[in-house]
Amino acid sequence: MDKFAVLQFYGLLKREVLEHKNLFIGAPTVVALLILVATTWVATQIDQNQLAEGLRYVSILFDGLSPFDMAPFFMLVAIPFYLTLYVCSVIYLINTLYQDRKEMSILFWQSMPVSNFQTVLSKIVAIVLVAPIFYVLIIFAMYLIAMVWLTILGISNDVDLVGIGWMFLAAIASLVLIYISAFVTSLWLLPSIGWLLLFSAFAKKTPLLWAGGVFILVGFLEDFVFGTQYLANWVASRTSDPNQYLIFEFQSVFERIFNYDTLFGIVVGSILIAGAVFMRRFTD
Amino acid sequence: MKDLILRNRYTLLIVTLVVYMSVLVAEGMVTGREVRAIEFENPYFDMNFNELEKFRERRSNDDDDDIRARFDDAGDV
Numbered sequence: 141m142d143k144f145a146v147l148q149f150y151g152l153l154k155r156e157v158l159e160h161k162n163l164f165i166g167a168p169t170v171v172a173l174l175i176l177v178a179t180t181w182v183a184t185q186i187d188q189n190q191l192a193e194g195l196r197y198v199s200i201l202f203d204g205l206s207p208f209d210m211a212p213f214f215m216l217v218a219i220p221f222y223l224t225l226y227v228c229s230v231i232y233l234i235n236t237l238y239q240d241r242k243e244m245s246i247l248f249w250q251s252m253p254v255s256n257f258q259t260v261l262s263k264i265v266a267i268v269l270v271a272p273i274f275y276v277l278i279i280f281a282m283y284l285i286a287m288v289w290l291t292i293l294g295i296s297n298d299v300d301l302v303g304i305g306w307m308f309l310a311a312i313a314s315l316v317l318i319y320i321s322a323f324v325t326s327l328w329l330l331p332s333i334g335w336l337l338l339f340s341a342f343a344k345k346t347p348l349l350w351a352g353g354v355f356i357l358v359g360f361l362e363d364f365v366f367g368t369q370y371l372a373n374w375v376a377s378r379t380s381d382p383n384q385y386l387i388f389e390f391q392s393v394f395e396r397i398f399n400y401d402t403l404f405g406i407v408v409g410s411i412l413i414a415g416a417v418f419m420r421r422f423t424d
Numbered sequence: 425m426k427d428l429i430l431r432n433r434y435t436l437l438i439v440t441l442v443v444y445m446s447v448l449v450a451e452g453m454v455t456g457r458e459v460r461a462i463e464f465e466n467p468y469f470d471m472n473f474n475e476l477e478k479f480r481e482r483r484s485n486d487d488d489d490d491i492r493a494r495f496d497d498a499g500d501v
Contacts, residue, residue, distance in 0.1 A: 342437050354441070362445060370452025371445065377457065408447060415440030422433040 334412025
């Protein structure tokens with residue numbers, strides 16, 4: 141890949157981030173602030189002696205243990221961020237190609253030396269690889285503030301926080317898990333990403349309604365035409381168990397990515413993404 | 425063929441969906457994919473969505489028996 145193509149792609153990614161600052165940066169910042177405010181409020185409601193005892197217990201809990209073994213503890217803190225990322229991703233994917241046509245900026249971008257494939261790929265990379273980076277950075281900032289706050293609390297309550305360094309290392313290790321987990325989830329849900337992009341490129345109005353309505357219609361059609369329910373079965377088998385894509389240990393990363401279900405999902409998602417790329421031809 | 429597929433947005437959507445469905449149905453037939461029904465485990469009650477299908481079949485059989493019984497009771501009309 142030549143340098144110009146890399147710069148082109150970087151420009152496309154930068155455009156996505158600048159145009160969707162609220163989804164990439166604003167939303168996780170609000171969640172982090174809410175968590176910090178809620179935690180502070182809870183800490184003010186607890187008796188000082190109990191708080192000191194709790195600090196001592198948490199500090200001892202992490203002392204001397206491998207940060208990689210303790211990292212899954214911090215995955216619980218990431219759950220609100222995951223939910224926010226999913227909601228923001230759906231909003232972003234269903235609107236992104238539709239918005240281009242609505243405000244006619246598609247004509248400008250098609251006059252640029254970038255192909256429709258590059259444009260759609262930049263939107264997928266933005267949500268699969270770039271958005272989780274911002275989320276992880278904001279979680280890191282939240283952890284830093286929390287560690288400083290814990291240290292101040294420990295000093296003011298005369299508690300020896302022996303394991304706070306280990307706790308911080310576990311929190312850092314969890315950031316890697318959170319990022320990989322978000323990436324694997326995106327690969328697992330690539331058919332959903334492709335579906336939303338296809339209808340974002342297709343619909344003249346209300347793309348979310350089209351995406352939902354056609355999904356239900358296709359399910360009924362399969363039942364009528366083939367007399368089978370493989371579509372419904374497939375969707376149910378991919379959404380009913382979050383353990384299929386959330387990662388709680390580093391050892392399971394390889395098997396989560398390179399298994400039949402994930403790879404088949406990537407193939408199916410690619411069909412829908414190809415449809416979205418070709419759909420960009422119709423600019424009206 | 426290419427002209428036909430790319431004639432307008434609707435033909436392209438239909439072709440994409442047909443390909444998508446064909447791949448899914450073919451894969452489902454080959455692998456015999458079955459739905460992984462949601463089992464909601466809790467200490468208070470058991471809930472398994474697989475059982476709803478059995479319940480529906482049983483209910484349907486019971487209804488058939490009821491209709492047959494009522495028809496027999498009516499005698500010759």
